[in-house]
Each structure stands twice: as C-alpha cells, then as structure tokens.
Amino acid sequence: MKLRYRLFALATACLLARSAASQEASSVTSALTRRALALADASEAQVVQWRRYIHEHAELSYQEVQTAAYIAAALAKMPGIDIQTGIAKTGIKAVLRGGKPGPVVALRADMDALPVEEHNDLPFKSTAKGEYLGKPTSIAHVCGHDTHVAMLLGAAQALSTLRAELAGAVVFLFQPAEELGPGPLLSGASAMVEAGVLDNPKVDVVMGQHIGAASPSGTIGYRRGSLMASIDIFRISLKGKGGHGAMPWLSKDPTLAAAEITLALQNIASNQTNPLDGPIVVTVGQLQAGTRFNILPETAEIAGTIRSLSKDNRKIAQESVRTKAKGIAESYSVTAETTIDSSSGYEVLVSDPAATEAVIQALEVATGPGKIKEIRPTMGSEDFGSFGRNIPVVFWILNASPFADRAGAPNHAPEFTIDEGAMRIGVRALVGSTLAYMARSGSAPKPARQP
Structure with missing residues (x-):
C-alpha cells in the first residue's frame, strides 16, 4: 500500500508540475x-x-521583377531576416x-497580377502595361495579390521585432505566378517547392490566406479539410478525313x-465518381472545327477542365x-x-484538420469574437495546394467587402x-496563427520514458 501511495503521490506531483509549467508557458505565450x-x-x-505601391506597379506571372525588388528592399530593413532572391x-x-x-x-503570399x-x-489605380499571349495588355491586381504581399510584409516586420522570443523559425515565401494556371510552365507554388524552399530549414507547416470581397470586411472563413478544388486542363485532338458537305459518306x-x-x-x-468522396466538375470550354459551312473539316479540337475536391475522383x-x-473517336x-x-495541374487544397484546429482560436482573436466561421469548399482553384x-x-x-451592406465585385x-x-x-491572422502553432508544438506532451 505504501508503494502504491508513493507512486500515486509521485504521479500527482508530476501532473501538478506539468500543469504549472503549462500555465506559465500559456501566460508567456x-x-x-x-x-x-x-x-x-x-x-x-x-x-x-506597401499595398498601394504594389497595386500601382502590377506585373504578370514570372515578370514580377520590380515587385520582387521592392519586397526585398522592405525585408532588408527588418533585423534578423536572411533573404534569398531569384527563386523560381x-x-x-x-x-x-x-x-x-x-x-x-x-507563410506565403503570391505576387503576380492579371x-x-x-x-x-483610385489615386493608386494601376496603369501598368505589358504583353500577354503576344498582344499588348493592361495589368491590374484584381485578385488581391498586392494585399497578400503587403500583409506578409507586415507580419514579417512584427515577428522580426520579437525574434529573440520566438520558439522556432518563420519562412516568408513571396511566390510568383499563381495566376499562371496549368500548362507547359509550372505555376509558382510548384516551382518554388521544386526549388527546395521547404528545406533548410525544414518547414513543418505552410500557412496562407486569400482576400475576397464577398462578405463583410474583417471576417475570416476557414475549413478543416478540402477547401479548394484541383484543376487539370484536358485537350482532345481529333483527326479524320475532310470532304464536301454534300457528300459526307466520302469523308x-x-x-x-x-x-x-x-x-x-x-x-x-454524375455516373462515374462518388459524390460522397467530394464534388467534381468536368466542363468543356472550347469546341472548334472547320473553316467554312460547306466543307467538312479534317480536324476538331476540344478543351476543358477537370475540377475536383477529391484526389481519387x-x-x-x-x-x-x-x-x-x-472509344467514341474509333x-x-x-x-x-x-x-x-x-x-x-493545381492540386486539391486540403487545409490540414489538425493544423487548422491549432490556429482557429488565433484567427478569432485576430478578428474579434463571432467573426470567423467554417465555410463550405469552393470549386475555384489555387496553386497553394502544391505546398x-x-x-x-x-x-x-x-x-474585405468595400461595402457595409453588400458584397463587392468578385476577384478577377x-x-x-x-x-x-x-x-x-x-496581418494579425498571420502573426497570431504563427505563434499559436509554435505554442501548440512547444506544449505538446512528450512521450513517456520507458522504465
């Protein structure tokens, strides 16, 4: 009995000490x-x-030279931050x-405009010009990437000031070419991953945000699990035999x-994928053939997209x-x-449930009570999933709707x-979530030693 009592007392003391240490750590945090x-x-x-300068000087995917130089100059003024440029x-x-x-x-922010x-x-309206698909075009940050960059710079500045007290490290990723879309060139997220940005130091989690104007300003929507759809582009080239419209049997x-x-x-x-595993949308956006009403063409082209919230589907x-x-062609x-x-293609963006859970409270602290909610997934796509x-x-x-009583214009x-x-x-969300994740990892129970 004495041995049992001693073991019980020892266990109680350990629990009390651990609780006290946890309370002290929580207070410091x-x-x-x-x-x-x-x-x-x-x-x-x-x-x-920062946002207004970047907005006024918008640049297209993989052309963000001036934007990157501006970001690097801002980061150079923040103590303790090592900067690597020219990645991807x-x-x-x-x-x-x-x-x-x-x-x-x-923490990631994308830099490119559309x-x-x-x-x-606006007094800082974009007047930037460039070339897209071989034609001159206007360029504008109508997807909000200018704000993403500015907010990440704000988070970097705040965390830099507190660097001596940070329990861990922070990697700030300023990514090109999110708007590039699937194609022969890798989009910015995939290119940065291939360039090794998640190593040295080895990254444990990547966080990001996207601004929109669909809901009241200052609120946040999050989700545990699949949040944004994958996207793949398919192209079908058909080849037959041309002929005269009056004699189709000869073609x-x-x-x-x-x-x-x-x-x-x-x-x-509707018939080949499991809807319970996640929605999927297959759409044809291009169907092209022929040059004249009475000539049967030799070729036809189909192009479209596959979007899915399920990797299996x-x-x-x-x-x-x-x-x-x-089969049909034959x-x-x-x-x-x-x-x-x-x-x-862009992968399914799955917001990790456990990691998301770790930062939900920080998001609510950032916004204020009652201003965050779990949202439904969207069939829109974002290359952030590659991380x-x-x-x-x-x-x-x-x-961030600019109107108090209604939604603003959609992105793009x-x-x-x-x-x-x-x-x-x-900025508060990025900073608070970073510290919340560090605190959770630091307070995670250590494995018990084996006797």
Whole structure:
C-alpha cells in the first residue's frame, strides 16, 4: 500500500508540475501574442503604403521583377531576416530564426497580377502595361495579390521585432505566378517547392490566406479539410478525313465525334465518381472545327477542365476523359489524342484538420469574437495546394467587402477592390496563427520514458 501511495503521490506531483509549467508557458505565450498583435496593428499605415505601391506597379506571372525588388528592399530593413532572391525566377524566400527551438512555420503570399484593365477610380489605380499571349495588355491586381504581399510584409516586420522570443523559425515565401494556371510552365507554388524552399530549414507547416470581397470586411472563413478544388486542363485532338458537305459518306467527319465526346463527358460527374468522396466538375470550354459551312473539316479540337475536391475522383475523371475520347473517336473512324498534364495541374487544397484546429482560436482573436466561421469548399482553384504534398498546410479566406451592406465585385473582375482596413486583420491572422502553432508544438506532451 505504501508503494502504491508513493507512486500515486509521485504521479500527482508530476501532473501538478506539468500543469504549472503549462500555465506559465500559456501566460508567456499570451503576453507575446498581445505584443505581436499590437505590433501588427501599429504597422497598418505602412501595410497600406506597401499595398498601394504594389497595386500601382502590377506585373504578370514570372515578370514580377520590380515587385520582387521592392519586397526585398522592405525585408532588408527588418533585423534578423536572411533573404534569398531569384527563386523560381522571381520568387523570394526569407528566413527568420527565433531565439528558442521550435517548429518552422512558412507563410506565403503570391505576387503576380492579371491581364485586366482596372475600372476603379483610385489615386493608386494601376496603369501598368505589358504583353500577354503576344498582344499588348493592361495589368491590374484584381485578385488581391498586392494585399497578400503587403500583409506578409507586415507580419514579417512584427515577428522580426520579437525574434529573440520566438520558439522556432518563420519562412516568408513571396511566390510568383499563381495566376499562371496549368500548362507547359509550372505555376509558382510548384516551382518554388521544386526549388527546395521547404528545406533548410525544414518547414513543418505552410500557412496562407486569400482576400475576397464577398462578405463583410474583417471576417475570416476557414475549413478543416478540402477547401479548394484541383484543376487539370484536358485537350482532345481529333483527326479524320475532310470532304464536301454534300457528300459526307466520302469523308470521316471529326465534328460528329467531337459533339458526342462533349456530351459523354457530362456523365463523368454524375455516373462515374462518388459524390460522397467530394464534388467534381468536368466542363468543356472550347469546341472548334472547320473553316467554312460547306466543307467538312479534317480536324476538331476540344478543351476543358477537370475540377475536383477529391484526389481519387480526380484520377477517375482523368482516365475517363481519355477512355471516352478514344472509344467514341474509333466508333466514327477518326483518331483521338488526349493530353492531360496532371503534373502541371493545381492540386486539391486540403487545409490540414489538425493544423487548422491549432490556429482557429488565433484567427478569432485576430478578428474579434463571432467573426470567423467554417465555410463550405469552393470549386475555384489555387496553386497553394502544391505546398501540401508532404506537409500540412492551413489556408483561410480574409473577407474585405468595400461595402457595409453588400458584397463587392468578385476577384478577377475589372471592378474588384477591397476595404483596406481588412489588411490589419490579415496581418494579425498571420502573426497570431504563427505563434499559436509554435505554442501548440512547444506544449505538446512528450512521450513517456520507458522504465
């Protein structure tokens, strides 16, 4: 009995000591978080200034030379940050090592703009010009990437000030070419991963956010699990035998095959994939053939997208597109060549449930009570998912409608604009989530020693 009592007393003492240590760590963490959020708030005017400069000097994918130089110059003024430029052409990796051991948290912002003429009457309206697909174009930050960069700079500035007290390291990733889309060139996230930005130091989690104007300013939407869809582009080239419209039996008309393939692709989502595993959308955006009304063409082209919130359904759809194109083409005595470059497609963006759970409270502290909510997934796509191939990622939506009573214009619209006041919340979210993840990792129970 005495031995049992001693063992019980020893266990109780250990639990009390662990609880006291945990309370002390929580107190220190809370004080550090309060200071970090105060620094984030104090940076608001500077963040707005950064945003407006980048907005006015918009640049297209993999052309963000001036933007990258501006970012590097701003980072150079922040103590303790090591800067690497020229990653994936124009990307930047900046590392801030804290004064204490702990996890490595990466924070990402995308830098590129779109080939769109802005319609907003702003004093810092974009007047940038460039070339897109061989033609001159206006360029504008109508997807909000200018704000992403400015908010990440604000977070870097705040965390730099507290570097001696950070339990871990922070990697700031300024990414090019998110708007590039699937194609022969890798988009910025995949290119940065291939360049090794998640190593040296080895990153434990990557966090990011995207601004939008669909909901009241200063609120945040998050999700545990699949948040944004993958996207793959498919192209089907059909080849037959041309002829005269009056004598179709002497030709092998690829337009008939193209029409039937287009219709057949519509039953992939309804009949061949499991909706409980995640939604999928297969759409045809291009169907082209012929040059004249009375000439049966020799070739036809189909192009479209596969979007999915399920990795398994994504694979099923890819294979089904190939199978249907080949089988239907053969039934019309024409050939079909299908290309789907899944290596360049955007992956399903899965916000890791455990990592997301670790930062939910920090997001609410950033916004204020009752201003965060778990949202439904979207079939829109983001290349941020590429960072989550082998490590957890966390992604959230920062709402910034410029109107108090309604939604603003959607991302990519010429009229897209945001309430700049929401950027303060975005900086707070990045800083608070970083510290929350570090605190959770530092307070995780250690494995018991074996006797």
